[in-house]
Amino acid sequence: xxxxxxxxxxxxxxxxxxxxxxxxxxxxxxxxxxxxxxxxxxxxxxxxxxxxxxxxxxxxxxxxxxxxxxxxxxxxxxxxxxxxxxxxxxxxxxxxxxxxxxxxxxxxxxxxxxxxxxxxxxxxxxxxxxxxxxxxxxxxxxxxxxxxxxxxxxxxxxxxxxxxxxxxxxxxxxxxxxxxxxxxxxxxxxxxxxxxxxxxxxxxxxxxxxxxxxxxxxxxxxxxxxxxxxxxxxxxxxxxxxxxxxxxxxxxxxxxxxxxxxxxxxxxxxxxxxxxxxxxxxxxxxxxxxxxxxxxxxxxxxxxxxxxxxxxxxxxxxxxxxxxxxxxxxxxxxxxxxxxxxxxxxxxxxxxxxx
Ligand code: ADP
Numbered sequence: 001x002x003x004x005x006x007x008x009x010x011x012x013x014x015x016x017x018x019x020x021x022x023x024x025x026x027x028x029x030x031x032x033x034x035x036x037x038x039x040x041x042x043x044x045x046x047x048x049x050x051x052x053x054x055x056x057x058x059x060x061x062x063x064x065x066x067x068x069x070x071x072x073x074x075x076x077x078x079x080x081x082x083x084x085x086x087x088x089x090x091x092x093x094x095x096x097x098x099x100x101x102x103x104x105x106x107x108x109x110x111x112x113x114x115x116x117x118x119x120x121x122x123x124x125x126x127x128x129x130x131x132x133x134x135x136x137x138x139x140x141x142x143x144x145x146x147x148x149x150x151x152x153x154x155x156x157x158x159x160x161x162x163x164x165x166x167x168x169x170x171x172x173x174x175x176x177x178x179x180x181x182x183x184x185x186x187x188x189x190x191x192x193x194x195x196x197x198x199x200x201x202x203x204x205x206x207x208x209x210x211x212x213x214x215x216x217x218x219x220x221x222x223x224x225x226x227x228x229x230x231x232x233x234x235x236x237x238x239x240x241x242x243x244x245x246x247x248x249x250x251x252x253x254x255x256x257x258x259x260x261x262x263x264x265x266x267x268x269x270x271x272x273x274x275x276x277x278x279x280x281x282x283x284x285x286x287x288x289x290x291x292x293x294x295x296x297x298x299x300x301x302x303x304x305x306x307x308x309x310x311x312x313x314x315x316x317x318x319x320x321x322x323x324x325x326x327x328x329x330x331x332x333x334x335x336x337x338x339x340x341x342x343x344x345x346x347x348x349x350x351x352x353x354x355x
Contacts (some may be wrong), residue, residue: 017333018074018228018308025234032205032233033079034088040076041204042228046188050080054087062151063116064088064164065185066139068124068175071121072311074230075190080122084167090312091117096263097126107146107159115162124168125175134179139183140165168271171307192227192315193220201229202236206250211240213250219253224268231268238262266291266318267335276320277311277336280328285341288325 034040037047050067057064069077077108085092091114100121101107105128113119122125127135138144142163145156158246168184170176181187191203199215206213213236221239225231234256242258243250264270269277280287281295295302300309312317312328318332333340 015345018072018226018230019101028237029230029233032208033082034204037083037087039204040079041200041307042193043076043188043190049186050084054084060087062162063090063165065170066183068173068176068184068187069167069170069185070188070284071190072192072228073171073308074228076229076307078120078122079189080117080188080190080350081167081169084165085118085120088116090165092119092346093121094120094122096271097121097123100127100131102128103130103134106134106138107144110134110144110164111159113162113164115164117162117164120167120168120169121162122169123171124180125170125172132177135166136179136183143242147267152258166310172303186290192289192312193229194227195222198222198225198232199229201232205233205236209240211236213239214252217250217252217255219354224259224264226268227315228312235259235264268312268319272285272298272304272309273313276305276313277328277332280326281321281333281336281338287327288322289327290325294326 039050040047053067054064056169061290064084069080071077081094082092084090093109093113097107101217109119114174129320130286134144138161142161142285144161146159147154148157149155166184171189173181173189199218202213202218202221206218221232225235235255237253238261239250239258242261246257265274275298276294279294280289281316283297291302291306295305298305308322310319313332314321316331317329318335320327328340330340
């Protein structure tokens with residue numbers, strides 16, 4: 001692991017933010033999405049659990065149970081929702097929490113579902129409260145109550161729904177109210193991918209893109225994509241661009257040059273990751289520091305820090321979440337080439353320019 005990667009980076013490029021998606025990227029992703037559980041790389045346990053659940057539903061000619069997919073962005077939640085629909089040969093309706101701001105928005109979607117349809121609600125934790133309550137009844141009894149009229153004369157009219165399977169996705173399962181969480185028959189927790197799995201994702205994507213790339217270059221990209229297939233595909237695209245523009249092969253040299261250009265370091269840390277670590281190490285002497293203080297210090301939403309940045313830093317052993325706050329590990333001090341303050345001793349002031 002190379003020390004002193006440079007904590008401050010180019011603020012312009014966010015190649016490794018798993019949640020950012022432009023239209024071009026959505027189209028690109030669409031072309032690379034696996035269409036069956038067999039094609040879906042990794043997440044072996046979740047795949048097995050889903051396979052069983054879907055097969056049992058097919059054997060009993062019923063709609064599969066409602067499914068909650070939890071995990072950081074870019075790990076395959078939307079892809080799995082699509083696969084659940086494809087595998088059961090069912091139509092798919094896609095929506096998202098932020099698009100459901102009133103119970104009426106949800107009623108409109110639910111009342112137009114056809115029997116057996118899969119309803120995917122991305123970022124389900126961001127749905128309006130009033131809609132959440134409507135969803136409880138819909139999930140349990142395939143029924144909703146619609147309010148007709150206003151004031152004292154208002155009455156609620158029950159409306160039968162077609163049986164459907166709700167697939168909810170969330171990056172923050174802790175924010176879901178218990179009554180909602182309890183109504184899912186199965187919750188899948190998606191994990192970050194191991195390097196060898198990311199190599200498979202990349203090999204598959206390169207083939208689909210007709211890109212000739214050697215295994216060494218693939219391994220190099222796999223080590224830098226934060227355990228996240230979306231980032232793997234995105235980095236692959238940049239390497240392909242680099243090779244195209246410079247007229248060379250998509251080899252390790254092209255990977256190094258392209259990723260250096262986009263400020264992705266040797267272990268996949270980007271500007272925001274390094275900024276978070278820089279603040280914890282230098283301003284708070286390694287912590288503990290509270291999430292909100294940290295978020296304000298780096299000028300980001302605390303939700304982004306908690307759902308996007310921290311899971312990866314925790315996974316690579318740079319950060320611990322403790323009841324007293326976030327704490328940098330010895331490994332983090334070492335990676336950034338800094339000396340950890342002695343336990344109980346005075347904190348050695350560090351010059352920001354050193355980093
Ligand atoms: P999420 O909904 O969790 O943010 P997506 O399902 O949109 O993530 O996945 C992002 C991209 O990563 C997809 O376009 C797909 O090409 C790729 N991807 C995700 N998971 C896998 C996987 N297990 N195998 C192959 N490709 C994957």
